[in-house]
Amino acid sequence: MSTDAPGTARPAKEAVKAADRAHVFHSWSAQxxxxxxxxxxxxxxxxxxxxxxxYLDFSSQLVNANIGHQHPKVVAAIQEQAxxxxxxxxxxxxxxxxxxxxLIAERTxxxxxxxxxxxxxxxxxxxxxxxxxxxxxxPKLLSAxxxxxxxxxxxxxxxxxxxxxxxxxxxxxxxxxWGPYTxxxxxxxxxDAQECERALAHLEQTVLFEGPQTIAxxxxxxxxxxxxxxxxxxxxxRGVREICDRxxxxxxxxxxxxxxxxxxxxxxxxxxxxxPDLLTFAKGxxxxxxxxxxxxxxxxIAADFRQRPYPGGLTYSGHxxxxxxxxxxxxxxxxxxxxxxxxxxxxxxxxPGLRELAERHPSxxxxxxLGVFWALELVRDRETREPLVPYNAxxxxxxxxxxxxxxxxxxxxxxxxxxxRAHVVPPCTIxxxxxxxxxxxxxxxxxxxDAHTAH
Numbered sequence: 001m002s003t004d005a006p007g008t009a010r011p012a013k014e015a016v017k018a019a020d021r022a023h024v025f026h027s028w029s030a031q032x033x034x035x036x037x038x039x040x041x042x043x044x045x046x047x048x049x050x051x052x053x054x055y056l057d058f059s060s061q062l063v064n065a066n067i068g069h070q071h072p073k074v075v076a077a078i079q080e081q082a083x084x085x086x087x088x089x090x091x092x093x094x095x096x097x098x099x100x101x102x103l104i105a106e107r108t109x110x111x112x113x114x115x116x117x118x119x120x121x122x123x124x125x126x127x128x129x130x131x132x133x134x135x136x137x138x139p140k141l142l143s144a145x146x147x148x149x150x151x152x153x154x155x156x157x158x159x160x161x162x163x164x165x166x167x168x169x170x171x172x173x174x175x176x177x178w179g180p181y182t183x184x185x186x187x188x189x190x191x192d193a194q195e196c197e198r199a200l201a202h203l204e205q206t207v208l209f210e211g212p213q214t215i216a217x218x219x220x221x222x223x224x225x226x227x228x229x230x231x232x233x234x235x236x237x238r239g240v241r242e243i244c245d246r247x248x249x250x251x252x253x254x255x256x257x258x259x260x261x262x263x264x265x266x267x268x269x270x271x272x273x274x275x276p277d278l279l280t281f282a283k284g285x286x287x288x289x290x291x292x293x294x295x296x297x298x299x300x301i302a303a304d305f306r307q308r309p310y311p312g313g314l315t316y317s318g319h320x321x322x323x324x325x326x327x328x329x330x331x332x333x334x335x336x337x338x339x340x341x342x343x344x345x346x347x348x349x350x351x352p353g354l355r356e357l358a359e360r361h362p363s364x365x366x367x368x369x370l371g372v373f374w375a376l377e378l379v380r381d382r383e384t385r386e387p388l389v390p391y392n393a394x395x396x397x398x399x400x401x402x403x404x405x406x407x408x409x410x411x412x413x414x415x416x417x418x419x420x421r422a423h424v425v426p427p428c429t430i431x432x433x434x435x436x437x438x439x440x441x442x443x444x445x446x447x448x449x450d451a452h453t454a455h
Contacts, residue, residue: 013038013050027151028163042069045427045434047414055409058426058438059416060372063225063257064283067329067338068429074289077328081321090117090317097318100326104285104296107266107330110275112296116310117318121256121282122150124293125219127312128278129154132217132250134311135301140210141172142203142218142249144179146227149219149254158219161227162392177206179220181230183366183377184385192233200239212247217278222268225257226418229375229425231368237274244277250301251276256293260284261333261428264343264371271370277301284428286329292322333428342428346371349432350424353439363388363449374424376442378404381454387420388452400452407445413438415445 016038026034040050045068048054060066067074081096088094101115118124129141143149145160156164157172178186180199187198207215218240224230237253244251253276258268262284265271269279278301282293316322333339346369354374358364365379378388378401388400401417408415408422416423426438 013040016050044068044070045430053412055412055414056426056434056438056441057414058408058424059414060425060427061288062283063262063373063416063423063425064288066261066284066342066428067287067332068427071287071329071332071429073332074287074325074328077324078289078321081324085320087316088320090313090315094318094320094323096320096323096327100318100323100330103327103330104281104294108279108296109267109269111299112275112279113299114297114302116295116297117323118282118293118295118314119291119316119319119322120150120293121254121280122152122155122293123314124256124280124282124295125149125155125158125252125254126152128252128280128295129158129217129219130312131278131295131297131301131310132252135304136216136248136250138214138216139173140215141174142206142210142215143174143176144220144224145176146179146181146224146230147221147254148226149221150256175206175210177203179224179230180233180236181228182233183368196233196236196239199236200243203240204243207243207247207249212249215247215249217250217252218244219252219254221254221256221258222272223258223263223370223373225373226423228377228418228421229369229373229423231370232272234272237269237272241274241276250278252278252280254280256280256282257284258373260330261339261342262371262373262425264339264346266339284329286322286325287427289325289329290319290322291316292319292326336429338428341430342371345430345432345435346374349435350374350439353436354424354442357439357443357446361443361446361450362453363446369424372424372426372428372430376422376424376446378420378422378449380452386454388449389420391419393419400449403452404445404449407448408441411441411444413441413445415442 038050040048046054104115105113143158147160149155149158156167157174160176180195182192182195185195189195189198255267259281277298279296286292354367358367363378364376366377380386380388389398405417416425
């Protein structure tokens, strides 16, 4: 690990760790099996522990610190707003809330001009599916197996990965289908064109056999995030839009992870020339500095509630501190060319660099992504495409990925690892030098993964 300055650990480290162990209940974890790293501070693309070890944040925390850590304009906006008005109920008109909504609506496509604010992505999904059900009067929701939409009641049932299993009652009105994934095609496709055609045919059949008149919405991550960073093949999202239009089904695109610069565009849908009926966002809208999410709503759906009350709300909807941080984030991203930087780093540095690593490391089965949103799919055997670890592996079965992760951290890189994949998801503000620094660490860590391959 690298350090920012020599010195000894501060006494606060042990106090922070002891209080965490005594009182904090951590998400997605067996509490006795984890050992959280005490973090002292963060800036830009890095964070530091109490021993002075510096980590290059190739995870953007939970793929949300798009503008990097401690951006001065965002910090100043929160401080200014806190000095003026910390909180006010959602029923009032507030300048920062109105301005945040305006700035978001300026960047959403089509007529997605009404913004309902939530505290995060899962609540955004909850309200999007509620809007879809109320608009159509239909009960069912369709979502992909390889997906993550949040951990609240409806959102976790929509989720396709194993995080759903402990909470799935089978009564939520959700039907899952296979989305496109050419590398591990469910449809025996040999290329993206075949994968697109067959995945759309599969979705059409699912709709027909479930009964189109029973389906309120299809929800998709525009680019699948935590479940694999799966960029849809050309034409797929337009095909889904056509199926939905033909059957009167609402199309919801989940941009919670992919939005606000992550793919080198304001929204991932900008790459695909498609307009959904509802769009969910969170994370990058203000880089998680204060919890915030929301739903961008089309005029057709918003019109349902001109005279009819919308049956939903949150105490902290459009919280002033959160909205002030969103205004500052969006303005800084525009003024500083941060979205353009994400696109350029992906095209010039991360994409070529990761593909070069794949040529030299037999553990890399596929490289995919765009912007600052990439995945390395790690395998035991390139020919058979056997994953480096089994699906949803734990314990000894997950040892190869655990060794790879440890190798990254020991060298000062904090990776985002899920199953047999290393996701390369640094802040959109990352410099070319920082990106190359991360690639160099990955190069060394992949040698550890290579030791577990068949060749």
